[in-house]
Amino acid sequence: MTAAAWSAWPAPAKLNLFLHITGRRADGYHELQTVFRLLDWGDTVHLRPRADGRIVRHGDDLAAVPEASDLSLRAAENLKKSFNVSEGADIRVEKRVPAGGGFGGGSSDAATVLMALDVLWGLQAGTGALAAIGAGLGADVPVFVHGHNAWAEGVGERLVPVELPPAWYLIADPGVHVATATLFQTPELTRDAPPATIVDFASGAPLGNVFEPVLRRLEPAIEATFQALSRAGTPRLTGTGSGCFVEFAAREPAEDALARLPQGLRARVVAGVSRSPLLDALAARSPQGRRQVAQGTGF
Known part of the structure; x- marks a missing residue:
């Protein structure tokens, strides 16, 4: 059997155009308000399906991010478990977004893994389900799954799409x-x-x-x-x-x-962009990708 080919997927960075804390919830989490602005710059996530069911990450500096903290790896594992997927995947992240900068690099990488593997594994999970899995990984992940600029509240999970001028x-x-x-x-x-x-x-x-x-x-x-x-x-x-x-x-x-x-x-x-380049990549990939983009990007 011929090995599957690698595919490349964009993982755009973001800015928070403002950020407030308006209170604290009973569970200890803080209530936030912010606006997410997506950018035309970010990482590239390389994926390749595996027939043996393993999720394997690749790269030159894997020691810099422990496996337990690698959101891309966890995204693939959580998606596989949620939908009882028999396939696996190779993952390699081409990093441009610096860690700890507040640009959302790790969260965006995780969202790209969820969205792209949904297509590569033929799941048709739906954007809502993928955003819910993403929310379990980090508060910033859902906005990258939906792929549009947004007003966010709660811990970042309550999203309302916003139109922003070119900038x-x-x-x-x-x-x-x-x-x-x-x-x-x-x-x-x-x-x-x-x-x-x-x-x-x-x-x-x-x-x-x-x-x-x-x-x-x-x-x-x-x-x-x-x-x-x-x-x-x-x-x-x-x-x-x-x-x-x-x-x-x-x-x-x-x-x-x-x-x-x-x-x-x-x-x-x-x-700044009004639409994530990941959505265009998904739509160009297959009819399923076009359906995925069309069905759920309006929050």
């Missing part, structure tokens, strides 16, 4: 990582922000990221990155990571600002 982003990675659990335990973290509305966001109200002052105090590299980006515009923090960004209405001023940044700062210009 370009100068993003920077300070190269540091503070554990999310540590951030949530910080005494000065604001945990009772007044709830915002989609109208507030659309009107341009300065909603901000509740983790920004905490991270700027804890990590000098983040503060230095904010200072460098402030020459180009108003810098913001994405998610609970160290990644920073400035928004522009056009590409040219973003590129000009990038050229003026200090040497050595890891930065790039990326575009």
